[in-house]
Amino acid sequence: SQTIHQWPATLVQPVGSPLSLECTVEGTSNPNLYWYRQAAGRGLQLLFYSVGIGQISSEVPQNLSASRPQDRQFILSSKKLLLSDSGFYLCAWSGSQRADTQYFGPGTRLTVL
Amino acid sequence: DQQVKQNSPSLSVQEGRISILNCDYTNSMFDYFLWYKKYPAEGPTFLISISSIKDKNEDGRFTVFLNKSAKHLSLHIVPSQPGDSAVYFCAASELNNDMRFGAGTRLTVKP
Numbered sequence: 001s002q003t004i005h006q007w008p009a010t011l012v013q014p015v016g017s018p019l020s021l022e023c024t025v026e027g028t029s030n031p032n033l034y035w036y037r038q039a040a041g042r043g044l045q046l047l048f049y050s051v052g053i054g055q056i057s058s059e060v061p062q063n064l065s066a067s068r069p070q071d072r073q074f075i076l077s078s079k080k081l082l083l084s085d086s087g088f089y090l091c092a093w094s095g096s097q098r099a100d101t102q103y104f105g106p107g108t109r110l111t112v113l
Numbered sequence: 114d115q116q117v118k119q120n121s122p123s124l125s126v127q128e129g130r131i132s133i134l135n136c137d138y139t140n141s142m143f144d145y146f147l148w149y150k151k152y153p154a155e156g157p158t159f160l161i162s163i164s165s166i167k168d169k170n171e172d173g174r175f176t177v178f179l180n181k182s183a184k185h186l187s188l189h190i191v192p193s194q195p196g197d198s199a200v201y202f203c204a205a206s207e208l209n210n211d212m213r214f215g216a217g218t219r220l221t222v223k224p
Contacts, residue, residue: 004156006156009154043117043119043202043214043215043216043217044157044202044214046211046212049211059211088154090156090157091156092156097208099144099145099206099207099208099210099211099212101147101159101162102159102212103159104149104156104157104158105156106155106156107154107155107156109154
């Protein structure tokens with residue numbers, strides 16, 4: 001069966017520091033991968049999605065970037081965190097169609113101070 | 114531009130009664146609809162889905178109804194249990210396009 005991992009579970013970082021959140025998927029090949037941020041009252045905001053290694057699409061302009069160095073690894077990064085980057089970050093995977101059911105990881109709570 | 118809307122941020126229901134969570138959408142091209150359940154500090158989990166060729170899908174205590182003409186879907190939970198207390202997200206997608214999520218409805222089931 002497929003499983004999706006995210007770490008760390010919680011992170012407290014100072015403003016201006018770098019960020020690296022990692023997501024890995026097991027039990028499937030060539031998944032679509034997604035990064036979301038959950039904001040209060042706004043549901044799940046799609047930040048990035050990837051249909052393959054090195055292929056990243058961004059949904060919104062922002063202070064963050066994503067990379068997919070391996071088929072089942074998806075990384076969310078920032079060079080310098082802003083206060084507004086605080087939030088709950090979720091990684092998800094789906095089959096090869098972007099409309100396929102998505103399955104989420106446990107999430108990372110990021111607090112920028 | 115929110116294409117998927119959950120207009121009720123919260124709902125409180127007594128244990129054993131029916132919970133009805135509502136969702137409206139604006140994009141008539143959506144053809145696949147899903148409900149996710151989310152506990153605090155956890156990722157959402159897939160609950161139930163329905164394609165546009167159906168108007169009802171049932172899975173145990175959970176039933177999703179789709180009214181395409183009204184661009185409305187609902188999730189019925191019968192009977193509601195305290196463990197159902199969570200935030201429920203409605204989502205919709207069209208072929209080869211991104212899934213869109215509503216803002217969520219927090220359901221509280223009181224014992």
